[in-house]
Amino acid sequence: MAVGAFLLIFQTMNFDKFNALVEGRVNYGELETASVVSEYKNIGCGDGYRLYLEIEGDTIRDARYTTTGCSFSLASLAIICDLAKGKTLAEAQAIKPEELEPAIEGYPEKRKNYAVTAVQALQKAVRDFESQTGLKGEQVISREKTLEQLKASGHLRGLNLNSVMLDNLDLSGVDFSGANLQHAFLRGSNLTGANFTGANLRGAFLNDCVLENTNFENADLRFAKLLGAKIGSCNFMNALYDIGTRVDTKNMHIFESMQQKGKEIYLKSAPDAAAKLVNA
Secondary structure, three states, X not given: OOHHHHHHHHHOOOHHHHHHHHHOOOOEOOOOOOOEEEXXXXXXXXXXXXXXXXXXXXXEEEEEEEEOOOHHHHHHHHHHHHXXXXXXXXXXHOOOHHHHHHHOOOOOHHHHHHHHHHXXXXXXXXXXXXXXXXXXXXXXXXXXXXXXXXHHHOOOOOOEOOOOEOOOOEOOOOEOOOOXXXXXXXXXXXXXXXXXXXXXXXXXXXXXXXXXXXXXXXXXXXXXXXXXXXXXXXXXXXXXXXXXXXXXXXXXXXXXXXXXXXXXXXXXXXXXXXXXXXXO
């Protein structure tokens, strides 16, 4: 995005309020006491949303979310959770997209759809609660359950850990081989000596991780985010990457042993363009 266009977007809203919601991760995270866990897919951009509602009687007592989406998804879901708290189910169903705007003093015209999808996600969560069609038991992959599994078995091989939140943990030496870690959150964790052979890490967040002697052989790292990761001597042999795989410019050497699958962007003849994409 051109700098001028970027600035124009944020001139139509209060960036400080927006940034506080995004950087502060307001209402972000799992809710172990949730009465319903609901998934919503933004068909416009492909973002996945998960809403957690704690409901007492007919009233929403607490609301949290997780998402694989961008900053506008984060901000919009934070706002809709705030609006939902304390409301009856009928009142929550009646929230309109324009009610989200005061929290950031207006949405840019081309980003108003994020308010709409946040409202739709809340409406679906209420419907899921009323019809008992939300995620159940083993479908809800929580941090607590995952750590209990690790303690019991000593590994996480071959497990379905889709969208699990394992940020800021010491996971050194853990065997994740063959696991489904799509859209998982591993930010800031110590993954020294961890084994991700053949794991699905597509869209996973490994920002600011410690990666030393970590094995990613044959793993799927398409759309994975490794910005800020401390990458030492790791095995990326035949791991998959694509246009969405993000690394710091100094770590672009990891692509030399990986397999590109998707649009060709890491061209040695155009390092400036590639660096711009990698750091976008």
